[in-house]
Amino acid sequence: MIMAHLYVVDSADFLFLMRQTGLTFGNLSSHMAKLEGAGYIEVVKDFVDRKPHTMLRVTARGRAAFEEYRRGMDRLFKGLP
Amino acid sequence: MSGNIDLKELQRKAMSSFHEDGIIDIMIGLMGLIWGFSAFTDDSSMSVIWIAVVIPSYWWLKREYTIPRIGMVRFSPRGGGGLPRILVTTLVGAAVAVGLVMWWAATETSKPFYYYLITDYWGPVMGVGVAVAGALYAHVANIPRFYAYSALAIALIGSAQYSGLPFGLHLIALGAVFLGYGGYLLHRFIGKYPVQAVDGQVG
Numbered sequence: 001m002i003m004a005h006l007y008v009v010d011s012a013d014f015l016f017l018m019r020q021t022g023l024t025f026g027n028l029s030s031h032m033a034k035l036e037g038a039g040y041i042e043v044v045k046d047f048v049d050r051k052p053h054t055m056l057r058v059t060a061r062g063r064a065a066f067e068e069y070r071r072g073m074d075r076l077f078k079g080l081p
Numbered sequence: 082m083s084g085n086i087d088l089k090e091l092q093r094k095a096m097s098s099f100h101e102d103g104i105i106d107i108m109i110g111l112m113g114l115i116w117g118f119s120a121f122t123d124d125s126s127m128s129v130i131w132i133a134v135v136i137p138s139y140w141w142l143k144r145e146y147t148i149p150r151i152g153m154v155r156f157s158p159r160g161g162g163g164l165p166r167i168l169v170t171t172l173v174g175a176a177v178a179v180g181l182v183m184w185w186a187a188t189e190t191s192k193p194f195y196y197y198l199i200t201d202y203w204g205p206v207m208g209v210g211v212a213v214a215g216a217l218y219a220h221v222a223n224i225p226r227f228y229a230y231s232a233l234a235i236a237l238i239g240s241a242q243y244s245g246l247p248f249g250l251h252l253i254a255l256g257a258v259f260l261g262y263g264g265y266l267l268h269r270f271i272g273k274y275p276v277q278a279v280d281g282q283v284g
Contacts, residue, residue: 001086008092009154015277016152020095046155048144053153070086 002031003040003058003066011044011055032056040065092156093223099154100224103266104142106259108135109230113256120249146267150274204242208235226262233258 005020006012012020018028035041040062046055058066112131143153199206212231219227234255241251 004086004088004091005095008088009095010157012095012154013148013152015148016095016099016154018277019151019274020091020098046153048140048148048153051144053148055153055155 006058007066011057013055096223102147102270103263106263108139110256110260110263111135113252117249117252149276205239208239211238
């Protein structure tokens with residue numbers, strides 16, 4: 001779900017992801033740490049109105065992994081009666 | 082987790098959320114007011130003041146009200162959000178083409194029929210042009226209220242040529258509607274989303 005929300009945007013910050021996914025801070029933080037450890041997301045420093053802002057973005061590796069995951073799920077569901 | 086993740090719907094929801102605050106409406110309303118008053122004063126510099134006023138104001142309002150409440154997001158054509166490059170290129174190309182045609186027609190004695198169409202029916206042509214731009218933005222950015230704004234633009238700008246009232250007044254009226262409704266949306270947005278500290282505690 002987190003990867004899906006990040007996949008459809010260029011980047012988003014922690015609060016936006018919390019609002020969109022409905023997850024708590026602790027829950028989201030835990031998942032993000034694992035995704036970052038796997039190299040699927042990266043932390044980027046952006047500027048909003050000339051002030052620094054921390055954003056999260058899916059990496060190329062993350063996009064490929066997510067697309068492979070979707071293809072796998074599609075194959076699985078198509079195989080169901 | 083289901084494989085049937087509707088990415089298009091997720092993207093639309095993200096865009097809709099980020100523009101729920103009404104700030105884009107407020108900014109367009111301000112632009113309408115500035116252009117409307119500019120038409121009255123015959124001061125063309127006022128019509129470019131919006132660049133120095135509106136754009137910084139947009140981000141100031143976003144930082145002040147939106148980002149502390151729902152966070153920050155950037156959209157991109159690759160990710161499925163934002164204005165697709167082909168759409169932007171088409172719109173810019175069309176605007177440049179219209180400008181070139183009008184400039185060429187003004188320097189030639191024999192003018193093409195569409196020159197007279199634009200000059201004789203400038204009100205409806207302008208109204209339809211603004212409405213088409215608004216409807217396109219409504220579709221791409223997933224802001225349905227812009228369809229209603231587009232209909233209003235056809236009515237107010239399209240009738241400017243025949244109403245007998247100054248053109249600037251029509252722009253001011255349109256700007257006032259945008260500004261007023263945008264203000265209402267912002268007020269509702271502030272009430273709906275409390276300022277959220279990153280650690281999840283309500284601030």
